[in-house]
Amino acid sequence: MNIPNIITAIRVVLSFCVAILLCIKGDYIATIAFVLFFIASITDMLDGYIARKYGQVTNIGKFMDALCDKIMVIGLLFIMIGLNQFKEWNLFIAFCALITVSREFFVSGIRMLAAKENVVIAAEKLGKFKAIFQMFGLGAIIFTYAIETDFNLQDTKFYEIVFLGGIICLAISTLLCMISGIGYAFKYSHLLKTNDNKREIL
Numbered sequence: 001m002n003i004p005n006i007i008t009a010i011r012v013v014l015s016f017c018v019a020i021l022l023c024i025k026g027d028y029i030a031t032i033a034f035v036l037f038f039i040a041s042i043t044d045m046l047d048g049y050i051a052r053k054y055g056q057v058t059n060i061g062k063f064m065d066a067l068c069d070k071i072m073v074i075g076l077l078f079i080m081i082g083l084n085q086f087k088e089w090n091l092f093i094a095f096c097a098l099i100t101v102s103r104e105f106f107v108s109g110i111r112m113l114a115a116k117e118n119v120v121i122a123a124e125k126l127g128k129f130k131a132i133f134q135m136f137g138l139g140a141i142i143f144t145y146a147i148e149t150d151f152n153l154q155d156t157k158f159y160e161i162v163f164l165g166g167i168i169c170l171a172i173s174t175l176l177c178m179i180s181g182i183g184y185a186f187k188y189s190h191l192l193k194t195n196d197n198k199r200e201i202l
Contacts, residue, residue, distance in 0.1 A: 018040065124183070130177055
């Protein structure tokens with residue numbers, strides 16, 4: 001395990017810590033959760049930067065980075081939905097989460113099929129933008145939860161702007177998920193075609 005991979009692993013630990021803290025009631029617990037989420041978000045950029053700068057890019061690192069991002073985003077989405085932290089937007093975000101999970105399963109399946117054909121599918125810029133909007137969206141909602149529970153600022157205009165900004169970011173990320181998923185379907189549709197001569201009878 002090199003340094004970038006260790007940083008990636010730390011992101012998973014931080015993600016679980018954030019999820020646990022969000023479920024706990026106590027003084028400034030929500031604020032600590034936000035700080036940990038912020039640190040975890042930074043590690044998402046830091047591990048890749050270090051890996052590229054010092055030539056430490058590895059296959060296991062690419063796998064871990066993608067897996068950790070999914071654990072962090074999808075895990076926190078469902079935890080926050082369960083805690084009703086999206087308030088009146090909870091059902092809408094639940095559908096966004098469903099779309100996000102479906103897209104991730106679909107793209108992962110495409111990558112598995114590509115690997116069997118020795119085809120390397122590089123990460124696309126659209127996926128990176130999607131991840132950025134997801135991080136900003138989740139971060140904004142966790143931040144508003146913190147200032148509501150720890151500082152009682154839920155009736156301020158600032159709270160409303162940040163909260164709505166978080167919802168908009170998550171909506172945009174979901175739209176990018178859909179566009180990205182459709183793009184993968186068209187670009188790699190040949191991988192989904194079954195060769196009748198190799199079809200297995202189950």
